[in-house]
Amino acid sequence: MKKTLASDNYAGTSPEIIEAITKVNNGHQGAYGADEATLEAAKMFKRLLKEDIEVFFTMNGTGANVTALSTVCPSYGAVICSSAAHINVDECGAPEKFGGFKLLTVEKQDGKLTPQDIQPFLVNLGEQHWSQPKVVSITQATEYGTIYSVAEIKEIVDFAHKNNLLVHVDGARISNAAVSLGVSFKEMLVDTGVDFISFGGTKNGLMFGEAVIFLNTKLAENYKYVRKQGMQLLSKMRFISAQFLALFDGDLWSKNASHANKMAQLLADGLSKVPNVEITQRVQANGVFAIIDPSVIPVLQEQSPFYVWNEQTHEVRLMCSFDTTEEEINQFIATLEKLSSVSV
Template identity: 45%
Template structure:
């Protein structure tokens, strides 16, 4: 079988996508003349009000450069150095942030085993016994990713249970929402039902993976928790001097629900990809994608050939799992070309 040309899209990460045209237009518009720095501008004020309207609550918002920085800022406002964050062992703040949350908060990160990528009350419960004992770091924050690193979604009921447990024990619930748009689009509800009503305390509201060039927002559902956020953001190097260019991108994505349309398209392309590759001999898709990540089991001796043709990341070598990501820029032709290439390369091995 002839090998098709490499698809234009990258299936390695949704970070590989460019920016939405609407975002580019918003940046050009925001570039018309001077504006006060550090968020004292009309764009930042407008985007903050738009987020308050979206959440239906008087949330506090601080804009940051990127996802790791936003997580650092959000967590640092909730913690003192003798306290700890409990999260799953696959969490981004454990695996992919080079220890930044621990370094900048001075607090411990306590990883526990995940169940389908999720944090469970059963995993957290033993640490409740540490509360009040001076020899142990004091559990203060439960942190989850929505969408999880395993591509799964927390239901509103699951988040509500975690929030209730956290609050019962004087803890907070933090959500790393780098892909919150994909989660909301997949849930069939809204962000109020998925985040506000369950009782989430602080959310990293992702922009970059969903059409922005850079920038994320830390959203404080309990405004009093943001009392020190701006000082922490500055110390962490996450205060953009020209904040208007982050805020303008946020406004562009929120306008006419572009953030949800982008996410819905990415999710749909993942569903199509899973459907097509599941038909290829030698490929197994253990779980249908909940959002925009397809996890597939492949013949491991063909990994290098597949990556050389169109690069993607291996996920779990022990399980022969790879991860294929789609984005708002992925086209149906990209998906069909990629699936055709996988089929052709595996056929060379007789898989």
């Protein structure tokens, strides 16, 4: 089957993950998280982050984001996020419908918020006619493939906490961010003071499954009820938990993310040498954003499907995965070079 640059969601599942699923597919175990793999996976995250956390597993990223935010943000509240945030653009209004809260968005060219972006929303606090800001949600890595440094996260968290706001991290590509920065998850999330996380796995080799992790355990009190209401409580949870155990048993998480990031950089390097191609974002994770001659886009998509991110500017998004190969990247660049020379 043809591989694509459309999304890291298009990739298959790491063989190690398939093996882990097969191993737990043996006999009967307790349902709804009362199984050995889920208990061990929670311990694993505690070793990875800190002991005093609450760990829950969900079936997908939207479910993780929506249930987590809905637990801590009342329906009269608001979540501040980038206009490009997944919760704003790609979740079909699920946060607002399920949680009832309002999204307050900021237009950012690189998808990254700053304290200065948050400040304008801190008006009319306590005014009954206005939605009340409760949470700042940042995406790491962002939907534009950019990454918050540890210092930038700490600055946002300090500002948010000073103004009685909580900080959520949508970590669909959290592993790509960690290997790019060369820091541990603890340094990125715990030491900066983040309150809760949607910890991604599907985009880094898992078949399915994400984790909601409350670093501030006081926020987790009612999460189990919200997860159940939100239809994210998988009865055979061991098939999610076993995948996370395999991901962090050794360096699979790092190997997969590092390879995807490396392929994106290789792609960006090649594209930068093609005339009339403009790389629009700093390539820090596994995504490349570029403006390409619209006349060649359909032909390129026949070879390796990808999405046009902005129809007006002809900006495309090219995503690399744990199984993207150098040969595929080189073929894509060679085809673009050939098409570009013909179209000139």
